[in-house]
Amino acid sequence: MIVTPSAIVRLVLITIFTVVIETAGVSGVRVLGGNADLIPLVVGAVALWSGCIAGAAVGFASGLLLDMLLGQQVGASSLVLTPIGYMVGRYGEQNEPSHGLLPIPVAAATTTVSLAGMAIVSFLLAFDAHLSIYAFRDMFVTILLNSALALPMFWLIRRILRPVLKVDPVRRKRRASPIESGPIGLRGLEV
């Protein structure tokens, strides 16, 4: 990712809109007893397309904003989402994220790690209640919904970030087809 004012503005706007839409909109839409969680999805998408530093930064910022808007312990969500953004970014940097269905496992993984991480942080901080089995059901539904939303969300984030990316990770795969050669392997001797 090319660090320009435009890139930073895009990342800031993605972060703000994701957190606001999640807290004010999506969290109230109950499907199958659970709801989607856009934040790990977007952090994963930004990290996959833009790299580990942008991923970690968006993870940190979205966690911070989420905690502040919800009046939670400030820093708790950041602590979980920052490493997620970093790890997904590193994965994207080390492997070409060009497969069309890659967003689905990435979304499932980021959501799972995010939910597990938040559970661990909550337990470590001040959780003092009995955990219902329905909490696990809700987590499972969230993972499913996020996996279902992965393709359009990753596509949308890529569209937003494409102008500031060094290389479009999906187009990188589509190289020109090799030039045909003749029967003895020399170009120009086609029969």
Next chain:
Amino acid sequence: MYDKKVVRRRRAVLGVLVALSIALLTIYFGESASGGLHDFSRGAQAAFSPLEKGVSLAFKPIRNFANWTGDVFHAKKENKELKKEVQQLRGQVAQNQTAQRDAAQLGALLNIPGRGAFMTGYTPVTARVIERSPTVWYSSWVINKGSNDGIRVNEPVIAAGGLAGKISSTTGGTARVTLITDESSSVSAEVMPDGSAGLVEPQVGNPDDLLLDFVQKDANIQPHQTVLTSGFTSGRGDSLFPRSIPIGTVKRVDPSEVALYQHVHIQPYVDFRKVDYVQVMTGREAEQRAQVAP
């Protein structure tokens, strides 16, 4: 490959952000509710609240649709569960009502007026009616006790209220009861308190109306007088019922200028359409029964 500088830089970014998160968390926990970070958090909430309200409003139709869909599924599931529960409760209600009805009938069997007198020397065998005549004649029942239980032919059968009939045939496990409403039935009876005697015969097709025939014309019979078995045998019907089993109450008397006898209409005590339990008076031979006249 990345050079070491790049690697160091990105690790530093991660380290700084994680450290910052932990620091914020520590500060947030350490400070009071009026601390700087709490204030900043509240400020952020206030600043973003208009945007959140707008987003919330925009998402309202989606939220409503999703919730409505969820409610429909939930309602379907709930409906199914409630139907199942209603079925169970219906079963329970039916059981309770049956038990209540059985208890009432068994209680009524034990509380027949004068039971102590006419039951002397008999052993009651309680049985359940398992089969009824499906015709309008209401003439016979089958009960679930038979000769294996000591039931013999011609033994009297009482039901809630009073006399019901007599045993006309038996098998090992069942017995047929010929009711006093059967066209072949005839029971010698007397009207209390003056003791005017007659024969109770059925009005076929109307189990709520029996006819006391052969009552002397000069006998003073009034409505609401009680009719009991007399313990006599009649030439026609071999009435072998012991004395003083209640049969019914006088409804009305048909005076006739030309006939020698009065026709007395009796409302039987037993409701023949609703009987579930009866008692067979077992244990006495026919000859002994005929002699019972306390």
